[in-house]
Amino acid sequence: MDASTDKPPRLKIRRVNLDTGRENVVVLSRRSVALRPDVFRGFSRVELKAGDRELLATLLLTDDGMVGPDELGLSEPAFRRFGQPVGGLVSVKPATPPESLDYVRAKIQGHSLQPAEIGAIIDDISHYRYSDMEIAAFLISSASFMTSGELLSLSRAMADAGTELKWDRPMVVDKHCIGGIPGNRTSMVVVPIVAAHGLTIPKTSSRAITSPAGTADTMEVLARVDLGVDEMREVVNTCHGCLVWGGHVNLSPADDILISVERPLSLDTREQMVASIMSKKLAAGSTHLLIDLPVGPSAKLATAMDAMRLRKLFEFVGDHFGIAVEVITTDGRQPIGNGIGPVLEAQDVMAVLSNDPLAPKDLREKSLRLAAHLIDYDPEMRGGKGYARARELLDSGAALKQMHKIIDAQGPSGCSTTVGTLAADIKAERDGIVQAIDCLRFNRLARSAGAPIDKGAGIRLFKKIGDRVEQGEPLYRIHAVEQAEFDLAVAAANADSGYAIGPRDGGSAR
Amino acid sequence: MDASTDKPPRLKIRRVNLDTGRENVVVLSRRSVALRPDVFRGFSRVELKAGDRELLATLLLTDDGMVGPDELGLSEPAFRRFGQPVGGLVSVKPATPPESLDYVRAKIQGHSLQPAEIGAIIDDISHYRYSDMEIAAFLISSASFMTSGELLSLSRAMADAGTELKWDRPMVVDKHCIGGIPGNRTSMVVVPIVAAHGLTIPKTSSRAITSPAGTADTMEVLARVDLGVDEMREVVNTCHGCLVWGGHVNLSPADDILISVERPLSLDTREQMVASIMSKKLAAGSTHLLIDLPVGPSAKLATAMDAMRLRKLFEFVGDHFGIAVEVITTDGRQPIGNGIGPVLEAQDVMAVLSNDPLAPKDLREKSLRLAAHLIDYDPEMRGGKGYARARELLDSGAALKQMHKIIDAQGPSGCSTTVGTLAADIKAERDGIVQAIDCLRFNRLARSAGAPIDKGAGIRLFKKIGDRVEQGEPLYRIHAVEQAEFDLAVAAANADSGYAIGPRDGGSAR
The missing domain is CATH 2.40.40.20 (Barwin-like endoglucanases)
Incomplete structure (x- = not known):
């Protein structure tokens, strides 16, 4: 026609x-x-x-x-x-289908795409010109293989499709964790430390998609996170750092769309993950970036070899675009911190920042280590002194003071800050040593308890790997706001606690 | 959970x-x-x-x-x-996604699939357990490459998912054209000839998807085509052959579903086409099969090399499943017959069967050639005598008599049998020789005139390639039932007639 x-x-x-x-x-x-x-x-x-x-x-x-x-x-x-x-x-x-679908079909047939072709595809996707089925066609065609040139083009095209932040200073640091570990709210400790040191760290984070809490969900317990670009800039000018929700800043609208199709299809490829993260860092104007790759049997990365392959991709893209990228692997065998769920995690964070003696040591140590790497980027610092400086800022209360400044600048969110009053302890079925804690299982348990919708729902862990437990001793406590969710989560935890407890000699049994 | x-x-x-x-x-x-x-x-x-x-x-x-x-x-x-x-x-x-989606993801990652895995995917698809997006994921993952083993598994699995026809006789012949050529209603001439000879030819055909008429749409002008399996069997028992719509017989429900997703994505791969066709022939119980591959610049196959690659795939699958497959290439440079659209095509068919001196010669000759190949399968026939036998059955009126018998057995459809009364001639803009006729263009023109919804809408061609025309002489006539469609088609034809007319020396210009 x-x-x-x-x-x-x-x-x-x-x-x-x-x-x-x-x-x-x-x-x-x-x-x-x-x-x-x-x-x-x-x-x-x-x-x-x-x-x-x-x-x-x-x-x-x-x-x-x-x-x-x-x-x-x-x-x-x-x-x-x-x-x-x-x-x-x-x-x-x-409708006449978007012309860029011809490139998708070429990719399906095994051709590699030029930067302008990937640019046209991403432009059409970010302007909502693709149906979900057409988006799936693009994702799947690139899931089998993607050349390094295509990876660069995709990162650039996705960054170009969104808001570009410009910062009037030579160094803008950032950190990113690929996720999958319950708790693990290091950003909320790292940002105040690094900002207290004086480096610029405008942190944007995501909300939970399949997990019980994203950093944005947890920060929202303490402050507003849906800031616009100008508001975010003002907070950063005042406090050197911020902790806001990235979705409102619109750094990579194409990525948000791609993720909404990847999820129902359970597509999860290295190249698409790297392009997704690096496009946001490019758009956010980051100059120095620390990537945290947790490795563990129930983490996204099961082995050091998996982490190595991912590290190379991050370094390759960072080098190409002139972003200083450092990639570290961390212990991803179990949750970080004791709380899982927004309010419980926010309590962990404030306990660490307040130097509470009961604060989770793993969250404190990991945060200090990450902050040290970022502070070491500072040309004014003598090499290797980043850790001492980070600990000094934390122990002296400077980081806590900086966190309060950020919270005040972002303003109150009005969210509930109380832990769910429905509570039940899940107990050890035998004596022994904790051998393993299943991260996937705890993500699911905390979600069925109501997190992140119910901010106060979630789990507080009492035992970590290596701890000795006695039969009948509580392993963790489930908190919920709604009775139906509470019953669901408790029944699921009683069916499978997510803990492996074994004798001291290292043999393991649930 | x-x-x-x-x-x-x-x-x-x-x-x-x-x-x-x-x-x-x-x-x-x-x-x-x-x-x-x-x-x-x-x-x-x-x-x-x-x-x-x-x-x-x-x-x-x-x-x-x-x-x-x-x-x-x-x-x-x-x-x-x-x-x-x-x-x-x-x-x-x-929903818990179907387990077979794990195989689709494996295929996306570059693994080849085992017969049982493809069987599980097709079983889930034919039971409507896949979303359109998940079906697209399967199609695209197999579009880049498919091993010969996967091609066999897919053909078998699609056949197993549908109705299986069993015929109580040693030889069941069939023909199939991969389509794309307007007119080209050879099946409606071939079936009565071959059935008059005495071979069993239970022909199922499709309705138009993107063309102005499928064989089922055209046959419906003359008789009912939505016969169930038992009705179809009765017609074949009485007449040796039938001409029914395959959709009602449900030979390959999975294929119908796959096609409904391939179409909006414009996916069109050789392996999927072969699996689609061969699965239906397997389910239909065919023992001897003739495949017609039209080759031409605006046909599905542009070159003899394309046709050769497709031929090998058909032969490979046929040999594996014990179906005698013969593949021939035919002239696909222009429409076959003069009519395009259900009623106009039915008139061509009946003119050929009636030995009308004005009947289109190309439709007659091509049908005789195809019928000859099928008759040559008959062990009772002396080698190479198929063509003479086919012509004898056509010229003697035996084929026409057989067609009337089939029409009577299938019963009346009640469809309109008259050509649309709105009519306009499209004329040559210059003197010269017809160099080319664009098949894609004529499919679109006849559809915009209202075919196949309006049975009487379509086009009647007056000139074919090699014919001499004078400026102002009619090239073809557009017929329509509805004024809006008529105006649309005439305007489109005046903008681009679809004919290339050049001087006798072979130079060409529109």
Whole structure:
């Protein structure tokens, strides 16, 4: 059909309350004046036009009276993005697929893509021109293999698609952990230490997707995290650092979209992970970056060899874009800190910053080690003195003071700060030594208890690997806010505690 | 979350009129008693359970009053497949993805799949357990490369997923054309000739997907085509042959599903095409098969080399499964016959069978050639006499008589048999010789005129390649039933006629 000879009928815009995730969806009546069964089918792609506004969307057909025969229903994201008023006139016709899909098909056939081709794909994706199925096609075509050139192009293209932060100073440090370890809220200790030292560390973090808490969820217990770019800049100017939610700053909108498709398909490839992280660091204007790769049997990386291969990719991309990247591996055999879930983790963080004698030692030590690496980037520091400086800032209370300054600058969030009052202890079934703690299991247990939706839900661990336990002694406590979630989590924990307890000689049994 | 500890709330089944293509979609109120925002999101996958019935579906959230807070809305395909009454109780919880998705992920990572793994994937797909995105993941993972073992496994698995036809005779012949050429209704001439000879030829055909007519659409002008397996068997027992729609016989339900995802993604790979065709021939019980590969600049196969590669794949799969396969290449530079569109093509077919002196010679000659190959399979025939026998059956009127017998046995369809009365001639813009006719262009022109929805819409060609034309002389006539379609098609044809006309010396210009 030629665009020149094509005069699609005009419909009235209606807003419909369908939650369609992120995808643009529009609804057409089966009795619509615009309907031609050979042209429109359910779930086909259509193009909306009103004046100079255009939008690609997925079509749903209904005869349930949700929309009239002369109306087109726009789901929430489609309505927002199209930006036209209710009742306004819109034409709808079968969509011409984005041209960049030709490159996706070439990639499927085994061709490597040029930077401009990857740029066009990412531009279309970040402007919501791809259906979820088309996004899946791109992800899967790149999952089998990606050349190093494609990895660089993808990182650059994803950074270009979002907000670029510029900082008027020569050094902007950052840290990133690839995640998967419950607790592990080192950023909330590292940022105040490094900021207290005087380095600029504008930290953006994610919310939980499949875990019981992201750094943004935990920081939200203490302060607002949904700051805009200008607000974030102001906090950093005042405090040298911040701890905000990256989603609101929009550093890599394409990455947010890709992740929403990777997740249901459980796609998880090294190159896509590196491009995702490095695109955000490029957009955030980081000059010096520390990457934390936890290694352990139930961590994302099971072996040192896995970590090594990932390290090389981070270094390669960092070198290419002139970001000083240092990659370290850390102990990922068990949760870091005692708390799992936003409020419980925030308590751990404040205990470490306050030098509370009961504060979790592993969280303190790991945070000091990471902060030391970042402080060692400072040209003013004598080599190897970063650790001593970090400990001095923590022990003296300077880091705590800096944290309070950041919290004040970001403002109150109004979130609940209390631990869930429903509580039950899960006890050891035998005497012995803790041999292993299953990170995946604890992510799932804390989520079923209600985290991160219920800020006070989660788990407090009493025992770590190497600790001696006696039969009947509590291993951990489950906290919940809602009774249904509480019952669910306790039953699941009683079925499988997630602990392996063995005799001192190292043999292990659950 | 453990299945053992998981007690999802029960909802009342409601039937909602949402056309969601083939995919199972269910609708939940945003105020539903079952809703937990961390568990259910729009477009996530959920599992329905009622007694021993289970169904996987994609979730839509609404607060538009389409469903109440204690209800679950089932779209038409989901309702039909779940098979539970309106008002019946159903539990809904986040779906555990089908285990066979692990094999898809392995394939994405570059592993080859074992027959049992491909079998499990196809079994899940044909039972509607995959979302469209998951189907796309499988297709794309196999589009880059497929081993010959995987090709065999896929053909076998798709055949096993559908109805298997068994014929109580040693030889069942069949023909297949890979399509793409407008007109080209050879099956409707070949089947009566071969059946008149006495060979068994139970022909199933497809309806148009992107073309202006499939053989099933054209045959429907003359007779009913939506016969069930038993009806089809009766026709074949009486007439030796039939011409029915394959979709109703359900030979390869998995293939129908795969095609519905390949199409929007414009995926078109040799291996998937061969597996698709051969799975249907396996299920149909064919013992001897003739494959027609048209080659031409605007055909699916542009060069003889392309055709050769495809031929080898058909032969390989045929040999493995003990089907005698013969593959021939034919002239695919232009439409076959004069008519394009169901009624116009049916007129061509009946003109050839009636030995009408004005019948298109190319359709007659190609059909005789194909019928000759099939008749030569008959052990009773002396080698090389197939063509003479085919011509004898056609010229004597025996084939026409057989066609009437088949039409009577299949019964009347009640479809319109008249050519669209809106008509316009498209004329040559210069003197010269017809150098080329663009098949893709004519598929699109005939569709925009209304075919195959309007049976009488389409195109009648007056000139073929090599014909001399004078400026102003009609090249073809557009027929339509609806004014809007007519205007659209005529405007498109005037913008680009689809003909290349050049001087006798072979130079070409449009």
